[in-house]
Amino acid sequence: KQEVTQIPAALSVPEGENLVLNCSFTDSAIYNLQWFRQDPGKGLTSLLLIQSSQREQTSGRLNASLDKSSGRSTLYIAASQPGDSATYLCAVKVGTDKLIFGTGTRLQVFP
């Protein structure tokens, strides 16, 4: 059974810091991995998608990497801003075409 774990569960940093969020999964048989952002009480916003054959994807200040063989992904946020404060979720797509989510990392960036 696929399980997704995110570490840390919560993170509080001053503005301007570079930070790394971690995601691990137990079964390497995935089709892709997707990082989402969720603001309190809201839906999910897709940030980055990495196909299983890819190693990384970049969008602006965000960079996500994937090491399928070791079951790990990282989301790197450069020069963090207070507007980055949210919960970040990673999810893997498995063979039955559903996403399996981690429990998220709650990020707070203070001025």
Next chain:
Amino acid sequence: DTGVSQNPRHKITKRGQNVTFRCDPISEHNRLYWYRQTLGQGPEFLTYFQNEAQLEKSRLLSDRFSAERPKGSFSTLEIQRTEQGDSAMYLCASSLEGHLEAFFGQGTRLTVV
């Protein structure tokens, strides 16, 4: 197209009542998914459709839950005889066929009192 749309955004209901939620996916997307998210947890898969066919249902989806996508466009999720444990955010997502990006709606927050 403005993305995945869900209605209502919030629903408060008394225990035992039936509720129905609607999801309108991105127009060209033929895959539609329902997830449930409780406080502090990641979303959990409930069911998904390819066009009008319901292809998979989670064991989380008890007999009180039913989902439809009658014409392969919008979908409804109905919960009968609601219980307090049904209180959660219900999220809908859509994607094109294949292992492509899933786009989520804003969710429907259900509170059962």
